[in-house]
Every structure is written in C-alpha cells, then in structure tokens.
Amino acid sequence: MTALRSSVYDTIVIGSGFGGAMVALPLVESGQRVLMLERGDWVPEGPQRADPVRGFFQLTPAYTLETAYEVRQRKRRHHEGICACVGGPSVFYGGAAFRLRREDFHPPAQIVGNSGAEWPFSYDDLEPHYARAEMLLGVAGRAGEDPTEPPRSAPYPRSPVALAPISRRIVEAAQEMGLHPFRIPLAFDERSGACLYCDGYACHSGSKHDLASRVIPRLIEGGLELRPATVAIRLEARRGRVVGVEVYDRTKRERRELRAERVVLAAGALASPHLLLASGLASENSAGDAIGRYLMRHCNAFVYAFFPKAPNPEGLHHKQVAINDFYFGDPEGGPADKLGNIQQVMHPQPGGILRGPARRLARAGGLGRALERAMARAIAPASLRMTGLQVIAEDQPRWENRIELERGGADAVGLPRARIAHAYTERDLAARAALVRRAKQILGRVPGAHVVHVHEVETFSHAVGTVRAGPDPRRAPLDEFCQFRGIANLYVVDGSFMPTSGGVNPSLTIAANALRVGERVARS
Numbered sequence: 001m002t003a004l005r006s007s008v009y010d011t012i013v014i015g016s017g018f019g020g021a022m023v024a025l026p027l028v029e030s031g032q033r034v035l036m037l038e039r040g041d042w043v044p045e046g047p048q049r050a051d052p053v054r055g056f057f058q059l060t061p062a063y064t065l066e067t068a069y070e071v072r073q074r075k076r077r078h079h080e081g082i083c084a085c086v087g088g089p090s091v092f093y094g095g096a097a098f099r100l101r102r103e104d105f106h107p108p109a110q111i112v113g114n115s116g117a118e119w120p121f122s123y124d125d126l127e128p129h130y131a132r133a134e135m136l137l138g139v140a141g142r143a144g145e146d147p148t149e150p151p152r153s154a155p156y157p158r159s160p161v162a163l164a165p166i167s168r169r170i171v172e173a174a175q176e177m178g179l180h181p182f183r184i185p186l187a188f189d190e191r192s193g194a195c196l197y198c199d200g201y202a203c204h205s206g207s208k209h210d211l212a213s214r215v216i217p218r219l220i221e222g223g224l225e226l227r228p229a230t231v232a233i234r235l236e237a238r239r240g241r242v243v244g245v246e247v248y249d250r251t252k253r254e255r256r257e258l259r260a261e262r263v264v265l266a267a268g269a270l271a272s273p274h275l276l277l278a279s280g281l282a283s284e285n286s287a288g289d290a291i292g293r294y295l296m297r298h299c300n301a302f303v304y305a306f307f308p309k310a311p312n313p314e315g316l317h318h319k320q321v322a323i324n325d326f327y328f329g330d331p332e333g334g335p336a337d338k339l340g341n342i343q344q345v346m347h348p349q350p351g352g353i354l355r356g357p358a359r360r361l362a363r364a365g366g367l368g369r370a371l372e373r374a375m376a377r378a379i380a381p382a383s384l385r386m387t388g389l390q391v392i393a394e395d396q397p398r399w400e401n402r403i404e405l406e407r408g409g410a411d412a413v414g415l416p417r418a419r420i421a422h423a424y425t426e427r428d429l430a431a432r433a434a435l436v437r438r439a440k441q442i443l444g445r446v447p448g449a450h451v452v453h454v455h456e457v458e459t460f461s462h463a464v465g466t467v468r469a470g471p472d473p474r475r476a477p478l479d480e481f482c483q484f485r486g487i488a489n490l491y492v493v494d495g496s497f498m499p500t501s502g503g504v505n506p507s508l509t510i511a512a513n514a515l516r517v518g519e520r521v522a523r524s
C-alpha cells in the first residue's frame with residue numbers, strides 16, 4: 001500500500017451524491033482543501049443515454065454489482081448493486097425535489113414503534129437549507145397548492161411549464177374526487193426537450209438538473225479535487241480520530257492511504273454503514289449496535305393504466321402532478337395516521353421491464369443484442385400506451401431491517417462482503433395498499449384509462465436510516481450535526497442519517513441537511 005503522507009487535506013468527502021456534493025459546497029466556499037472520492041466514473045454524454053433499454057440505469061456501467069449486497073426478504077434472495085458514478089444516482093433520478101412536511105420531524109408513535117427514532121432538529125432548522133438546495137438544483141414548483149405544504153422563506157426558484165394534456169386529465173380526475181393535486185417540485189427544465197422516459201435514465205437533452213451537471217462542476221471550479229474510480233475501503237481510527245482512509249484506485253488497481261483533518265462519509269445508506277462496520281468503528285460509538293440497522297426504503301408501487309389511444313401522443317415529459325390529500329391518513333381506510341404521497345410517473349421503462357433478459361442476451365453477443373432490440377421494438381409501443389401514478393408510503397424503522405457483514409470473504413475491491421435483511425411491517429404494507437387503492441380510483445376516472453398493473457418496487461433506491469442521527473447517544477450513532485459519536489473528526493451526511501423516512505422522495509432532505517452540516521463544519 002502506498003501512503004501519501006504529503007497529501008494532507010482539510011476534508012476528505014467519500015461519495016459524490018446528494019450528501020457528498022452538498023456538504024462539500026460550504027467547505028470549498030470557505031477555502032478548505034477538499035478531496036472527494038467517488039467509486040464510479042463520469043457517465044459519458046451521448047446517444048446511449050436515450051436508449052430505452054441500455055440507457056436504463058441498472059443496465060449501464062454505472063450500476064455496479066462489484067460490491068453486491070445479497071438481499072434476504074422472507075424466502076426470496078437476490079443481489080442489489082449500487083449506482084456508482086460522479087453525481088451518484090442523481091444522474092438517473094426523476095428530479096422530484098420534495099421537502100419533508102413540518103410534521104415529519106415529529107413522527108407519530110404509529111411510525112416510530114419501539115425504534116426510538118427521534119429527529120434531533122426541526123423543519124424550521126432545515127428550512128433555509130431547503131431553500132438553498134432548491135436554488136442550487138433550479139427547482140421549479142408552485143407554492144400554495146399542496147394542502148400539506150410546509151412554510152417557505154422564499155418562492156421556488158423557477159415556475160413550472162404548462163401541464164401536458166395527460167397530466168391535465170389526471171388533475172381533473174383528482175379534482176372530481178375533491179382532491180387537491182399540485183405541481184411536483186422538479187429539479188428539471190421541461191422547456192429543454194420532450195422526453196418519453198426520464199426516471200431511470202441519464203438525461204440526453206440537458207433538461208435534468210443533476211449533481212454532475214449543476215453542482216460538481218461548480219465545486220471543481222472552486223478548487224475541489226475529485227478522484228473518480230476510487231473506492232474507500234477502510235477508515236483507520238486511533239484515539240477517537242480518523243487518521244487515514246484506505247482506498248482502492250480502480251484505474252491503477254492499487255491501494256493507497258490518504259489523510260485529512262476530517263472525513264465526511266457520504267457513500268449512501270448501504271455503502272456508508274458497510275464501510276463503518278468494515279472499519280470496526282461500531283465499537284467506538286455509544287450507539288454502535290444501531291449501525292446498519294433501521295434500514296428504510298419506502299413501501300412503493302407503480303400503478304399503471306393502459307389507454308387504447310396513446311395518452312401522450314405529443315411525447316411530452318409528464319411527471320408533473322402529485323397528490324398529498326392522504327399524506328396524513330385516509331378517512332376511508334388504511335392504517336391510522338401517516339400514509340404518504342401519490343405522484344405521476346411517465347411510461348413504464350423498457351429497460352426496467354427487459355432488465356433480466358437484456359443482461360442475459362448481452363452475454364450472448366451479436367445475436368443476443370439483435371434479439372434484445374427486437375424485444376425492445378415490440379414492447380416500446382405498448383409502454384407508450386401506459387402511464388400512471390407512483391405511491392410512496394412511509395415505512396417504519398425496524399431494528400431487524402439491516403445491512404450486516406457476512407462472515408469471511410472480501411469482494412474485488414477489498415471490502416468484506418455484506419448482506420441486507422429486510423421485511424416490511426404489516427403497517428408498511430397496509431399504508432401502501434391504501435395509497436394504491438386511491439391511485440386506482442384517480443386513474444379510473446381518467447377518460448380512456450384501464451388500470452392494468454400494480455408493480456411493487458423492490459429496489460433500495462430510497463434507502464435511508466442506517467446510521468441515524470438523534471439526541472440520545474445510546475440510540476443514535478450521529479449527533480444533531482451528524483458527527484459520528486466517539487470519533488471527533490468523522491461525519492455521515494448521506495441518507496443514512498434520516499431517523500424516519502417521511503412520505504416523499506428523500507434527495508432534497510439529504511441535500512439540505514448536508515448543506516446544514518457543511519456550513520457548521522466550515523465554521524468550526
């Protein structure tokens with residue numbers, strides 16, 4: 001292993017996703033020497049981004065199974081990878097940029113159960129940072145339409161464009177039911193181009209405001225040193241401080257040790273607890289046994305309707321409308337208290353549908369690729385006749401839902417193998433079922449729509465909670481500013497920090513909290 005003793009940085013940030021990019025900004029702005037390590041590479045520009053099958057994130061080189069997590073859910077097992085690239089999954093995300101509701105910071109007993117989850121700060125503490133995150137991501141939205149909306153100190157930075165015809169039909173259907181549909185706050189410029197598929201694909205039209213296009217270039221301009229294709233594999237701690245970060249350089253295929261005054265871990269809610277456990281740091285922390293536990297991922301489903309006449313003949317981006325009328329419960333059914341959000345999605349993604357076969361066909365070479373293209377041509381027209389709604393149900397933090405090290409063995413980069421154990425609670429499933437029932441009712445009123453398919457989401461794309469923050473040092477590994485208890489110069493700022501998942505997409509909350517922590521660290 002090569003030790004770079006001469007390279008002492010003020011801060012090493014591990015991961016360039018929402019937590020990493022946003023925490024780095026105040027540090028770079030304050031003049032710190034910041035090194036950012038990113039496991040993946042830049043996602044190249046080019047027409048492959050728009051390929052309805054191969055452009056789907058799980059079929060691109062950015063989705064790595066090099067450090068795969070075996071997932072055990074009841075009797076089934078599969079392997080989950082991570083989206084590793086500069087900017088993290090933001091490059092492929094849907095751009096939904098929601099704030100949590102004010103009440104989410106005081107979760108009810110029905111959600112908390114016996115987990116002891118407790119937010120160590122309030123919505124009002126985070127509000128100015130939400131406003132800055134929205135500005136940085138150029139979020140378009142319209143205040144005053146969503147009945148659950150929390151207070152804002154500033155208007156949305158941008159206004160949304162007019163609704164696509166299919167979105168208007170969904171709005172009318174929801175209004176007929178007495179609901180209050182509103183515009184999804186979107187980190188997206190719908191003026192820049194028409195799109196058939198967005199969520200799950202890197203943008204080919206410059207419309208998506210992801211971190212790789214909006215924030216990381218600004219960081220580099222400000223002096224950040226970014227090292228892509230570099231995996232942190234161990235944090236070395238001595239006498240309550242991190243003294244080195246061991247990394248695997250995937251380009252040179254060698255290990256090195258890097259040093260800094262402090263380390264900010266932002267590798268995502270699967271990779272961060274993995275690295276902490278692999279580094280043996282649980283024993284240094286007063287709540288070390290909680291590391292890796294309380295894994296949440298929302299209890300999500302897509303509800304698709306088929307239309308005899310294509311619902312979006314104009315080929316417009318139409319992830320535009322959301323409904324929060326059942327966020328805090330549904331008087332007509334479902335579990336008491338919070339449920340979550342319903343939001344529009346676009347056409348079903350051909351790459352998502354063909355994921356398994358496409359992977360197998362790619363291995364068969366030329367003939368396999370020709371077969372794959374034929375299958376894609378066959379399903380694309382059918383997918384364009386479908387569109388629908390996604391439901392995002394808040395899930396409960398459970399001690400048993402966890403990422404843990406396996407006994408023995410390391411992967412190709414030198415990380416000890418880890419696995420995921422996860423099961424939804426009855427309440428999680430009932431909350432999702434209640435929202436699915438409402439989504440079906442709304443779609444059922446859209447002229448020409450026949451609800452045909454409910455797809456229950458299996459991925460961990462909304463993973464949060466595995467190194468939670470909280471006021472109680474016995475129950476939360478992180479303090480209110482996400483400092484790792486027991487190690488003075490270590491912070492964790494990705495989705496791991498969230499004590500509860502809330503009922504909306506998590507990225508803006510992760511971004512806002514990382515800005516908050518970054519500002520605090522820059523001042524200290």
Ligand SMILES: Cc1cc2nc3c(=O)[nH]c(=O)nc-3n(C[C@H](O)[C@H](O)[C@H](O)COP(=O)(O)OP(=O)(O)OC[C@H]3O[C@@H](n4cnc5c(N)ncnc54)[C@H](O)[C@@H]3O)c2cc1C
Pocket residue numbers: 014015016017018019020037038039040057082083084085086087088089090092093094095096097098199200201230231232233266267268269271272275461462463493494495496505506507508510
């Ligand atoms: C297809 C898709 C669509 C989504 N759409 C939305 C949406 O519309 N709205 C929303 O709010 N959320 C969305 N999400 C979820 C959102 O992307 C995540 O919640 C968010 O990115 C999590 O941020 P994070 O900081 O926790 O980690 P990430 O953003 O995942 O960043 C972690 C980074 O760390 C890197 N890394 C991991 N391990 C190491 C290591 N050992 N060394 C160095 N680097 C490492 C990873 O490569 C990655 O770049 C979507 C996710 C997916 C996959």
